[in-house]
Amino acid sequence: MVDHDRVSAFAQRFSQLCDNVNQVVSGKAEVVELLVTGLLSGGHILLEDVPGVGKTLLAKAMAASVHGEFGRLQFTPDLLPADVVGTSVWNSADGTFSFRPGPVFANFVLADEVNRASPKTQSALLEAMAEEQVTVDGTTNPLPEVFMVIATQNPMEHHGTFPLPESQLDRFLMRLSVGYPSRTDELSLLAGGDRTRLLTGLRPVMDIDALSNMTRFAETIHVAGPIGEYMVDLAQATRSHRSIALGASPRAVLGLQSAAKVRAAKEARGYVMPDDVKALFGLVMAHRMVLTGEAMSAGIRPENTLDEILATVPAPRPG
Structure with missing residues (x-):
């Protein structure tokens, strides 16, 4: 189990870093x-x-x-x-x-x-x-x-x-x-x-050392077996979808897991939930997708296809 005090400290430092950047870049939280x-x-x-x-x-x-x-x-x-x-x-x-x-x-x-x-x-x-x-x-x-x-x-x-x-x-x-x-x-x-x-x-x-410590801590966030299977199922759905010529790479799945761990930690959780995966899926995958010629001619965007995949691939239920 991830220590509650450490994950709370991570969430506080995450918020502190965001707040500092937001002093300069307004309205883009x-x-x-x-x-x-x-x-x-x-x-x-x-x-x-x-x-x-x-x-x-x-x-x-x-x-x-x-x-x-x-x-x-x-x-x-x-x-x-x-x-x-x-x-x-x-x-x-x-x-x-x-x-x-x-x-x-x-x-x-x-x-x-x-x-x-x-x-x-x-x-x-x-x-x-x-x-x-x-x-x-x-x-x-x-x-x-x-x-x-x-x-x-x-x-x-x-x-x-x-x-x-x-x-x-x-x-x-x-x-x-x-x-x-x-x-x-x-x-x-x-x-x-x-x-x-x-x-x-x-x-x-x-400083850089503090940032490195946060990165290493995020790697310890727990990913349950069903959550891992859910990410793989989503990736495989991109590889077999009728509108996608080139689907998600294994690197993309690893990146999705890493980002989901950080999102869980910044929410002061020691474990990844399906909502973490759903929130990041399109952002991690959209620029990697290559649509078929027919899909592009029909005006379909990668984001539309990924939303469809999220709606059709069942997410694991709590418990």
Whole structure:
């Protein structure tokens, strides 16, 4: 059994971290919670939305709330893989090469407009995400223990972009949309002025060690056998659905379980419930789904199909 005091402490620290980010990003409490859930699940997040809704500000506020290293990459068509991971530099004084790490060697890496870089450069980042290490000139360099990529892209703009293929989208735990603010929140933005000033004054509420401890604790949250079977049944339903050409990968199921554990812990529970799985299923799976040509022609969206699967796959009953 998970210790009640420890799970309560986890829930308090989770709330504290969210509240700190919400000081800068107003009106997006649900998105912030999901971003923190992804962080404590050891996952990476794809923020997909139109320009100017606060994607970059959200990523910066998250990094500023934890005392760790922040790296930023502005993806452009001329960005090279070495600009991401680093390169070996010749030292003429002693006649040796030394490795100069790139921005990816940070705890939080903001990959802005990731779909603007060439596939080769995208792969350099996404391989680092998958392997948690970078190999340059035959030498392997490990990435930090806490390592999160928050990538942004604009779904409305296609000219000069290189869409991420399905195999690379699978590296992201969740795809989130910030969305436009409500009328009230937008009025408060006008009254409050430049949000970047608030970001400058934001102070961290925890360090990397505390974050690592929370991540390790979340891994101990109990997943009963029927809950595990439920997640597998949902995944298998995506692989056999008439409207889906490419269903959920085993990586997706593992990611769903990790995120469900964090959601349970932030609710001060030591065990995962079906509601945790249901709440995260679409967010973890939608960007990984490839619909059939017939389904796309009919205007069906992955989210619609996943809702149908949730409605048809029976969830385990309490007790």
